[in-house]
Amino acid sequence: MSQLVSDMSKLKVKAKSDPTPLSQEQFPARPAHGTRGTSVTLWANYFRVVTKLGILYKYTMDVTQIQVEGKQPAKPQEKGRSKRPAKSQPKEVKGRKLYFVIREALAELSKADKSLVLATEFKSQLISLTKLKLENNPLRLTIPAESNPERQDVFEVTIHGPAEVRVDDMMKYLTSPAPDSGDHALPRYPEVADALNVIFGFGPRSRVDDISPVGSSRFFSFKNGGIATPLVSNGRGLQAARGFFQSVRLGTGQLLLNVNVTHGVFKISGKVDEIFENLYVRAGPKTDHRAMRNLRLISKFLPKTRAWVNMTLANGKQVRRQKAIFSMATASELLRSRSHNLPQFDRDWEFAGPRNVKFWMEVPGQDGRYVSVHDYYQQKYKVTLKDYPLLNMGSADKPTYYPAEFVEIQPGQSVKAKLMPKETTDMVNFACRSPYANAFSITNDGRGALGLDDGSLDLFGISVDKHLLTVQGRVLPCPGITYLEKSKAKPLHVRPMNASWNMRDVKVYKPGAMIQRWSFVNILPDRANPVDYGVVDQFGKFMSDMGIKINQTIVTPPTEVITVDNALYGGKLGDFFTWAKKQGIEFLLIILGSMDTEVYSKVKTLGDCTFGIHTSCVQGHFKKFGGGSPGYFANVALKWNAKAGGINHKLRDDLELAKGGKTMVVGYDVTHPTNMPSGKSDEAPSLVGLVASIDRDMGQWPSIAWEQTSKQEMLGHQLIEAFKSRLELWKKHNNGQLPENIVIFRDGVSEGQFGQVLEKELPLIKEACSALYLAKPQPRLTIVVSVKRHQTRFYPTTEQNLPKHLNIENGTVVDRGVTQARYWDFFLTAHAAIKGTARPAHYTVLLDEIFRPKYKSEAANELEKFTHELCYLFSRATKAVSICPPAYYADIVCTRARVHRPEYFEISDVESVVTAGPASSISSSSSGKQVHENLRDSMYYI
Known part of the structure; x- marks a missing residue:
């Protein structure tokens, strides 16, 4: 296998002496692998996957609930009534209920055919090793209600399909040196990767009492409490937890499983009275402002929280049932109820405790009466309740109150929360771990949590190597930096050490x-x-x-x-x-x-x-x-x-491509509303930030920002005018001349959107150029996607030349092993990570009209050098940054645009734990705030 991978690493990387023009519809092939720099052997957080699978069969499932919570089917109304008989309407099934229904459906299928090998993500997909017979379709299932096992819910599961998933075709593609007609598309074989991800996720998802899945690829074990730390400095009842990410990836000549340590935010778990005690939550009157603040904070955290409730049935039997917390008991909530004999709250108490709330109690053979929750529990159960707020486990219309002492929040409930500054600090400190600590977790705890060694994968004929993947990298040299001498104002050259330097006895360059x-x-x-x-x-x-x-x-x-x-x-x-x-x-x-x-x-x-x-x-x-x-x-x-328009420092040896002053570099990014208070996510626009250089030293990057439709990644026609404005600014600062080369770093798009960048955004960029260049030769364009938010990490394999922070060396570039030889991409760690594990930036070339025509066989080396040295030109730092400045600046511009719109993106201390909603149809021409004309052509955002 190692020989095959070695052979595949040479696939399509031989440089052509006379490169042929590339079709606009096809991503440029890798011109060659890079060769410059000092060779280094690394571990990557990937495992090799071995399989001889041929065809998988993919089905989809629709699940509906046709009888709710034990209700009997509708009966005809009595004679003489005018109303028509009621019908039981099918109801969509979600969440944990959907999980249990699909689990039961798989059990029924396996009961009918014990030879079946099945996997699912417990939502809508079903993967089978063989075709299903489906003699009974839809399946009708009767399942005990989780909140009350004495009740029965009835569901219908309809199975559609199958679609054939050709794993064998993908494996042939990976191991074949021949060009493929689909090489213009990324990602390749997404349906195969999706099916395999379902299979890999099936094991951990099946352990519902142990593993909490988040999204499609993150898994957190809460067995014995899991690995977590409280984030309670702001009283919101959150915790950070450590888990594992996994995803199938296509490598050079082999199938890989990317596994990484990941961190998420969850609701804190445990007995509610102990949580209240730790968060200083006590029932209090409205006049107690400190208590009211704490109560409001925790009240935002509790709704829809799964909990166990200890209760005593009418026959005296004590049981533990699962219920969802509706809310904390509040006086204002009762205003919406139309029930008779409503609970009574003491005057001026909003969040009340057991002494301050009375409920109507029916006593057999006597008149009903109001009794406080405190007295009821004292008299009936000999329990003295503390002054913690009560919890409503019913609804607004029919509240059912339980004391905090009888409720326990279940672990593993993920939330989307915009963290407060102190919470962010605590989260970062918790997540900051050395490379070796993360590598050890992946190869030990990770394999167990993800079930990489259990039987479910064996049934599908899949095995995962025990050891991390070894890859070859290269360490590029640091470029020199130039300032001015303090006394003579002459150029002074500074040599960076570990990708950083100081400004002792120097002045800014300009x-x-x-x-x-x-x-x-x-x-x-x-x-x-x-x-x-x-x-x-x-x-x-x-x-x-x-x-x-x-x-x-x-x-x-x-x-x-x-x-x-x-x-x-x-x-x-x-x-x-x-x-x-x-x-x-x-x-x-x-x-x-x-x-x-x-x-x-x-x-x-x-x-x-x-x-x-x-x-x-x-x-x-x-x-x-x-x-x-x-x-x-x-x-x-x-x-x-x-x-003010100055240049703080420059490279000692100018960027080769920029020497003639004819190359403009552009970066743009889109940021979307995430982790926002309920309702605001639908209103908030997505924001675009675009920067462009205006000088050969790459020292000034004026910007422009605008709004577009919420959660829309691809840019619309506003890009034309924005791009034209950058060209005009370049022309203003370069003696009326327009650039001959434009290198564009597009930040943050996923592989599935690469083609859209060429189909939707490139024509707009070309239209902007045409409007200014007119009959003159159009500029040569290169588009590179830069991605920072990915899960690939590299670890040193030897202590030789190992930095104190135990990370790989700054300037490390990897373009083999975890990349695909057919495409032109590379990972670059330009910076020196002082804490935690270094995250490389991932660059993929989507269009190249500059580097391969100009540098021929050295195109890969020159692009890597250009990108690496750009990372030393971030104006507010005396060190190399982790992603090239045009992408970094564009991200900062987007962040500043969010700051300008606090009505959308700021949250108060009580708007805390939320779930992002669907995209809205906000107009891209909505009246967003514009940067003042005095600052528009400056780096105001830095």
Whole structure:
């Protein structure tokens, strides 16, 4: 097998001396594998998959519930009634109920034919090793209700198909050196990969009491509590858990299984009274504002939460039943109920405890009466309840209250939650692990959690290698960096070490426009100490020493301090910006007591969109800006110079392609509304950010951003005008000349969307070019997709030259083994990962009219070098970044566009745990905020 893989690695990679033009419909073939750099052997987080499968049969299933929760079939109405007989309407089945129905359906099929080998994802797909006979279709199944086993639910499962899935064709394709008619498409054989993913996921999904699946490919084990850490600093009842991702991938000459450690956010589990105790949740009157805040936070977390409830039946038998929490018991909820003898809440109590809620109790042989929940449990069960809020396990119309002491939240309930800053920090710290720790988890705990060694795969004739895949990589050399000498203002060359360097005794390479008028203000919580004028004055002198053109006289602000409350609600921040505008202020230094997202959003919206004033937010903490830290000052100063149009540093040896000043580099990205409060996801637009270089040094990247239809990835006709604006800006800065080459980095699209980039976006780009170039030769285009959010990781195999952080070396490029020889892609780790496991960027060439025609057999080497060296040109850092700047900047522009729209993307502390909704039909021409014309052609976003 190893010889086969070696042979396949040479597939279609021989460079052609006279490359033929590529069809627009076909992705460019790999011109050759890269050869430059120092060779290195690595492990990849992949296992080789061995199978002799021929054909699989794929079926789809429709499941409906035709009788609900034990209700009897509808009976005719009594004679004389005018109403028509009621009918039991079929009902769609979802969630855990769907899981149990499909599990029972598979059991019925296997009972009829014990030779069947089946797999499913317990939603709609069914994979079989042989054709099903299906003598009874649909299947009618009677299953005990999970919330009450004494009741019976009736379901109908209709099976459609089959469609043949040719695994053998895919294996022939992987092991054949011959060109294939489908090589213009990506991904290849998606139906086979999908079927195999169903088979691989069937084992862990079958362990419903142990494994919690999230999406199509992530699995979290909660056996014995799982591997989790609370995220409870904000009182929202969340936890971070560690699990495993798996997905079938096509490699060079072999089938692979990509396995990675993954992390997710879940509802915290355990006894509700203990959760309330840990989160300081107690029932309280409306006048207790602190208690009300905690109660509101936890109340957003509880609805639809699966729980076990300990209850006593009428016959005295104690049972444990599964139910879904409807809500915390609230007085306002009762206003919607039309039931008789409603529970009664004490006056001014919204979230009430057992002492503050009375319910109507029927007593045989006596008149009914109201009794408090506390007294009822005391008298009947001899249990003294604490003052925790009650839980409604019924509905708004028919509430059924249970004390927290009798309810336990089940583990493994995933949520989509936008994390608060402290929660994000806790999550990152939990997920940050060394490469060896992750590799060990994958090869040990991962195999067990994913069932890679259990019998379900053997039945399908599939086996998974025990060891991680070994791949060959190369380490590219760091480029040199150029600044100016501090004394003579001559070029000074700096040599990076471990992909980073410092600015000791240097000035920025090129200062921006003179900053004549600037000022500052502190925005602080009540009674916090401000950063005084002297520190700000020191910062001005520091920037001047760095070679930044700045008037060291600060324009004295009308006030040095605005409280957070006055900034957000009192109009003081708007007044301050109005003053700044009248004074002709160009830059404002905003000193924050903490990184409050609401304050930050308001500052950036006022500065970027309303008044057209550059703003820079800094943390006033003594260890940050407030202490005059030179490192912190330098980082902020780099942003100021970039905003002013300067170039902080350049490469010692210019990018070869950019030397003549005839190559423009473009990056664009789309961000979508995710993890948002219920309802807002449907309203929020998707946002596009586009940046383009305007100089040969790749130091300035002005941007443009706009809205488009929610959750739409492919760009529409607005791309034409946006692209034209970048060409016009290049022309303005390059003596009226348009670029001859345009290299485009398209960020964030999946393999399945690669073809759409060429079909939908490329024609718009060409139309924009045609409008400006007219009869002149059109520019040569290269489009490269850059992806950061993938699951491929590499680990060192030897301690030789191993960095202290135990990661692979910066500059590592991999274009064999985990790639496909027929396509032109590579993984690049340009940066030095100080913490955690380095994540490489993945680059795939979709169109190439530049590198292969210009560099012939060296095209792959030159593209890798170009991309790698670009990563050293991120203007606000003295280190290489993990993904090339055009893609990175485009992502930052999208993030800033979100900040400008807090009505869509900001959440309050009570809008917490949510599920994203379907795409909406918001118009792409909706009136989104636009960047002020004063800043439009600058790097305001940096």
